[in-house]
Amino acid sequence: MAKDAAQLITGYHAHVYYQPETKAAAGEIRDQLGERFDVTLGRWHDAPVGPHPISMYQVVFAVTEFSKIVPWLMLNRQGLDILVHPETGNDLEDHRDNALWLGEKLKLNLAMFETA
Structure with missing residues (x-):
């Protein structure tokens, strides 16, 4: 049975990953995101945190912003790796299956x- 994205997705997160030598590029992307779009910028994490294996920061945005932000990231990621996932209330599926x-x-x- 198909899931209704409009009912399930309450927002999105983008995680911009960086290394010490690419932090400046990550900062440029961060600055542009903050200037161009209606986003909430999370703090810098210069070490692995949560499920994230390397340094990153999070960008939170509304469903209505997806069609503007994701294409911009596609063209302006400066070689950095970026995870975009929905917020549905199921963190495992959002990070693993819906990413x-x-x-x-x-x-x-x-x-x-994962739950026992």
Whole structure:
């Protein structure tokens, strides 16, 4: 049975991954996102956090912004890897099954989302 995205997806997260040598590029992307779009910018994480295996920051945006932000990221990611996932209330599925990757797909630590 098909799921109704309009009813299930309440928003999106983009996670912009970087290394120490690419942090400046990540900062340029971050600045542009904040200037151009209606987003909430999360703090810098210079070490792995949660399921994320390397440094990253999070960008939170509404469903209505997806069609503007994701194409912009596709063309302006400066070689960085970016995870975009919906917010449906199921973190495991959102990060594992419903994710969109720009660049390389990184191996996430999904164990924190798995229930016994």
